[in-house]
Ligand SMILES: Cc1cc2nc3c(=O)[nH]c(=O)nc-3n(C[C@H](O)[C@H](O)[C@H](O)COP(=O)(O)O)c2cc1C
């Protein structure tokens with residue numbers, strides 16, 4: 001099933017980069033920020049527009065960590081697993097979030113409310129351990145604060 | 157806006173802008189770097205704007221948002237000029253008072269001052285804080301003085317005058333000689349002499365050449381490139397134009413991590429502004445030299461920080477390193493001559509041209525010249541970014557500037573150089589920090605991240621952490637890195653579970669040495685460093701895991717047990733509430749116990765206990 005709006009949007013983005021393969025990573029980034037993931041039809045269409053095999057676009061989409069092939073939940077929780085946060089107990093933080101939501105990093109809750117991602121260093125090491133929900137920073141996080149922070153997002 | 161046609165037009169503009177910056181006028185600056193923003197600097201700024209408006213003081217008091225000052229631990233940071241009164245941990249509630257009492261009446265609010273933990277004294281001015289006093293802030297100094305989205309601020313402080321000098325008073329050859337004479341070595345990790353790199357690019361044959369700024373900063377714990385790009389983007393651009401002129405490049409790229417949205421925004425604004433003033437684009441300042449710079453966002457792959465992988469990524473391909481048959485200076489981006497340097501390297505160029513190579517070379521050590529920006533993170537009191545001369549000792553960095561280890565704990569090791577670096581133990585605290593000493597100690601400079609570890613850090617766990625990082629980031633193209641790292645991790649895993657044998661340590665060393673020699677790129681070559689260096693300095697700790705089945709730092713879950721000290725426990729029940737597995741039981745007001753079979757060692761009871769009754773053994 002082809003979605004006409006999506007095709008139009010992908011065309012617009014591909015044109016933005018002059019329709020050339022050199023812009024492919026930027027294109028995928030723009031598509032991802034528009035849809036929160038890379039829809040299958042979008043990848044197929046990008047490959048057609050660039051006149052390259054789908055496998056080539058697919059390999060970019062899977063090589064770079066910024067890309068997701070599955071839709072993300074309503075709220076994106078990013079937990080820093082960088083070294084500074086690690087020595088300050090990030091593992092226990094991510095474990096606790098995982099327990100509370102019953103998901104592992106990279107997964108989305110069944111109700112599509114939360115996606116949990118573990119990343120390396122967000123550049124705010126002074127605040128470690130650190131988690132970011134929808135762009136909002138929560139510094140000096142302790143596992144015991146997890147419940148109340150998540151609570152703020154569960155209701156909405 | 158008029159394009160500047162000559163260097164004297166630039167100088168005239170600078171003079172008029174400088175005159176406009178009335179240095180006696182009261183101005184409140186708020187740090188809006190990532191650290192301070194995350195602690196609420198945006199709300200503080202908004203409140204200042206509203207408060208100044210409300211009190212009708214818009215004429216008398218200016219407000220400026222700046223980039224990172226480095227002292228992230230204490231954010232949000234506010235400085236009231238011209239006196240330079242330094243307030244830390246400022247919140248929205250403090251704003252009205254700062255405006256009406258400090259800015260208007262010059263009164264100092266004691267409670268917002270920084271207290272020197274060593275002397276217990278309150279400190280009024282930013283530069284008197286011990287954290288700053290020992291620094292030499294060549295690259296970073298202007299971060300607190302300019303609004304990064306204003307090219308006028310940068311020009312007013314003399315920005316782009318080095319470019320003017322290079323284009324009009326120096327031949328490309330002379331620029332390169334000056335950089336060579338300064339002794340500048342690449343700040344991206346390897347420490348390759350910058351002048352020599354430029355020279356071979358200049359000599360390489362090719363119509364079209366490129367300059368690239370490596371702002372991928374993948375090293376976890378490093379955020380100096382981010383802070384420079386966010387806080388003083390024009391300094392990076394100015395360096396790139398001077399470098400482009402020296403090597404004869406027509407196009408430039410800044411490759412920034414996508415995780416740094418603010419850096420992307422600021423560098424894009426800066427490029428646009430520079431172009432509007434005729435400082436970038438065609439016929440720069442009327443010199444006949446032209447350079448266009450584009451921004452590329454990274455895709456979140458650590459290996460893309462490696463130069464050949466980075467170039468592949470700009471070309472729209474997989475970010476896999478290539479075997480270097482030829483140097484990038486001859487065959488780089490699209491197989492054309494390319495000069496790729498780190499953010500800090502580029503930002504240093506303008507400084508060298510303006511202060512002169514000879515002066516610059518007086519800073520630092522014989523083989524490592526100039527200053528370096530380090531990040532101090534982990535178990536340290538003053539987390540943040542510091543700029544110091546090369547050759548400073550670890551002790552000065554960690555204790556004098558960094559303020560030592562929190563909670564009275566003992567310093568154990570410092571990890572430098574990220575996943576490619578190593579751990580340096582407390583016996584080597586007097587080691588001078590420069591490229592060569594660090595390398596000799598089994599570590600490396602890397603991007604300048606210093607992760608401080610205290611007695612509660614397990615070195616085997618740290619080694620395992622870095623190796624898991626490398627494995628996740630390894631592109632998988634070459635066998636030694638792909639298989640070797642995997643095998644090392646399996647061994648480390650058995651060690652942390654207490655299931656290894658002593659001969660496994662030798663195997664670890666053997667695989668590590670093999671990887672160093674045979675891997676395709678530096679990612680694989682340096683991946684064993686965290687393991688080899690901890691084996692070198694902390695072998696006892698490995699052995700304790702193996703022979704005594706004990707984790708001395710109390711970290712490795714398979715080897716520790718949680719218990720409750722009956723004498724200290726008041727039976728308050730806080731741990732019972734916290735335990736996700738219902739593993740703790742006991743009557744109210746009587747000592748509780750943990751059921752070892754149910755316990756998953758998550759540590760939540762430890763956090764919950766207010767009486768230090770939960771013990772790890
Ligand atoms: C796996 C790997 C990751 C790297 N990451 C970075 C990085 O994030 N930033 C950087 O400037 N250099 C990084 N480098 C070093 C670059 O390959 C290159 O040497 C450097 O950017 C050159 O700039 P310089 O001469 O100014 O140091 C990395 C190297 C490797 C092998």
Ligand code: FES
Nearest residue numbers: 080082085122125
């Ligand atoms: S390590 Fe977590 S923000 Fe840097």
